[in-house]
Amino acid sequence: MTTQQQPAPILSVHDLRKDYDGGGHHLQILRSVSFDLMPGETLSIVGPSGSGKTTLLGLCAGLDEPSSGTVTLAGHDMGTLSETERGSVRARHVGFVFQSFQLIGSLTALENVMIPLELLGQNKGAREKAVELLRRVGLEDRIHHYPLQLSGGEQQRVALARACVHQPAILFADEPTGNLDSATSAPIVELMFGLNREMGTTLVLVTHDANLARSTQKCLKMQDGSVIESH
Ligand SMILES: Nc1ncnc2c1ncn2[C@@H]1O[C@H](COP(=O)(O)OP(=O)(O)OP(=O)(O)O)[C@@H](O)[C@H]1O
Numbered sequence: 290m291t292t293q294q295q296p297a298p299i300l301s302v303h304d305l306r307k308d309y310d311g312g313g314h315h316l317q318i319l320r321s322v323s324f325d326l327m328p329g330e331t332l333s334i335v336g337p338s339g340s341g342k343t344t345l346l347g348l349c350a351g352l353d354e355p356s357s358g359t360v361t362l363a364g365h366d367m368g369t370l371s372e373t374e375r376g377s378v379r380a381r382h383v384g385f386v387f388q389s390f391q392l393i394g395s396l397t398a399l400e401n402v403m404i405p406l407e408l409l410g411q412n413k414g415a416r417e418k419a420v421e422l423l424r425r426v427g428l429e430d431r432i433h434h435y436p437l438q439l440s441g442g443e444q445q446r447v448a449l450a451r452a453c454v455h456q457p458a459i460l461f462a463d464e465p466t467g468n469l470d471s472a473t474s475a476p477i478v479e480l481m482f483g484l485n486r487e488m489g490t491t492l493v494l495v496t497h498d499a500n501l502a503r504s505t506q507k508c509l510k511m512q513d514g515s516v517i518e519s520h
């Protein structure tokens with residue numbers, strides 16, 4: 290008899306906590322958050338402003354270090370890695386859309402979107418892939434614009450194109466439709482769920498948009514740094 294191997298979670302978070310000390314205050318920003326996500330699953334994280342959503346997302350993606358607890362991402366126990374090793378795991382497996390976009394102001398939209406491919410040394414066909422992603426987010430006529438020449442919603446779409454261009458195993462997006470009206474957010478949502486369907490990209494989306502939150506298989510509801518509901 291052959292033993293079937295259970296698939297491993299792409300993201301496993303255990304007893305994650307984040308505290309800040311400053312100005313005489315001890316702040317508990319995240320209080321014992323735990324969950325697992327299997328490859329190809331989709332998760333939304335909802336909750337009021339200040340409840341810890343962005344903090345949790347950054348910890349899950351290895352952008353920040355927890356006060357205690359563990360994050361295992363694509364098989365790597367992130368707490369045991371150096372900053373350089375964490376960077377390499379992120380470059381290979383992770384796409385991240387920041388709430389504040391974080392585009393590089395001295396680079397055009399096209400150059401911003403090409404960055405993840407350049408970091409991986411995948412220069413062949415990089416330009417074509419980046420142009421295709423910018424086309425999919427409706428910005429084919431803005432590829433040579435600099436971030437300051439783009440609206441907030443356009444910058445957000447460039448940030449999503451940049452997060453997807455290297456076909457990450459897991460895409461984290463912090464309010465990916467936060468600056469968009471329903472007409473412009475539709476292709477963005479379609480792009481993310483299209484990646485999920487076509488390539489099995491795992492999605493972790495922070496959102497205030499109830500429709501988007503209903504579109505994911507799983508949902509974590511946060512309040513004051515704790516998960517108060519999960520389904
Ligand atoms: N570097 C920091 N130092 C101290 N406190 C911080 C720091 N970063 C975040 N916080 C605090 O942690 C709490 C959670 O912040 P976080 O950005 O995760 O909230 P959020 O749920 O993403 O909110 P929003 O919906 O407004 O984006 C807030 O009260 C914030 O002030």
Ligand SMILES: [Mg+2]
Nearest residue numbers: 342343388463
């Ligand atoms: Mg936030």
